[in-house]
Amino acid sequence: MSDGGVSSLSSLPGATASASAVGLYARAAPGFEARVAASVDQLRAAAERFGAGLIQSSSLGAEDMVITDLIARHGLAIDIATLDTDALHAETLALLPQIEARYGLQVQVFRPVAEQVVHFVKSHGERAMYESLALRKACCGVRKLEPLGRMLAGRTAWITGLRREQSQNRAEVPAEELDGQGRIKLNVLADWSWADIWHYIDTHQVPYNTLHDQFMPSIGCAPCTRAISVGEDFRSGRWWWESEDAKECGLHQARSNEELKSGATA
Template sequence: MQYLLQLRSAFAELSLPEALRLGTTLFPGAVCFSTSLGQEDQVLTDIIARSGLPVRLFTLDTGRLFEETYATYERTVARYKLPIDVFFPKAEAVQELAARQGVNGFYESVAQRQACCGVRKVEPLARALRGARVWITGLRAEQNDHRKSISVVEWDADRELYKINPLLHWSYEEVLAHLRQYNVPYNPLHDQGFLSIGCAPCTRAVEPGEEARAGRWWWEQSHKECGLHLQR
């Protein structure tokens, strides 16, 4: 509780880089940032790199990402000269999933889609977070109703770590302004209406007036989370 209050106070009183630096001071060598290489995460990568913060960066490769996402990964590593660890799903688990519900079985039901996300995202995330005490994310409240209910700093009881969402109250316009100001590389699909980018078979462009994550699992009426940011 003491650290939770310290971190919440820091994000209320300090600049974003200063608040993140406090987190790395409180938990040396145990702060990580999960990047999906989307616009929000590119902002945080830029801030971490320019501030020289000792934060471990990682990303999840589900095996079904857009080619543009892989290109963004390469451009980002080249630009910032920072390692971004890549975590893949377990091959045996993917084979078992495909045998059980087919290669594209996620289209058939919410349960089958969540099973796919579990194998390709949730389990690799658990491995990526091993040893971490602080997990930084690029979540924003504007993205959907679920994210309006979370806090900038939370205690994730399931994973037993502090979860920090530094951009939670940023607007999309603020994200774009930062990308322009610092010439941050970003996925070109964003310019084609893809506000939230995940696996290629599960992502479409967003129509005018739709929320940012409407293009994810568009065939479902709700459930616009894959499980990474839902407490069990």
């Protein structure tokens, strides 16, 4: 384990360029079934507690695909939504029809306001995210935070795939917290390991982003995601040109409703 409890490729047996993510990462660990049961219990209790006010905010990453499978497998009445930033990989978007075909569930898709994207690109260029931290966060504001505000409008609680093992910044993620807008944020996989995620995917044949097979454990917008190398932490492929303490887009930082609506990133 490297700093923050995030595994690196060098710690995994059999890591080769041709290996699948399942083959690389899936490992049965003590307490796995108990962790699954606890997550199901949390999801079921949340569905009863919040009703129509509850939504899963899915990045379509491995963790969120596990949560979607748990929702479908246990017949839980929980809406599912995702953000299409207009800068995602085709492999990410390919999961949407797979979810519908596999589970019979319709994922709500929230996109940025087209005019705001055009204005941002016209003003700052298509490579603005590489120019400064402020511009990168402004890009996230337009493409992620403003659509997230619409996704969460009228909701009282939302479900995420945050895990403590993902990074130093997330090492203290609780199972339940306030999000800064009066909503409850439920991190139902907080204590799961990366091996747990892939053991579950392998056990239940959960669809997943094929970019995970190309050494991309953490996948966001295409310009801001790269494959990681042997020895690198799993979130090293996100905003790799920035310092570790800056590597958040703002989706999981407490903000006011006004900031979400405007896409503010300060």
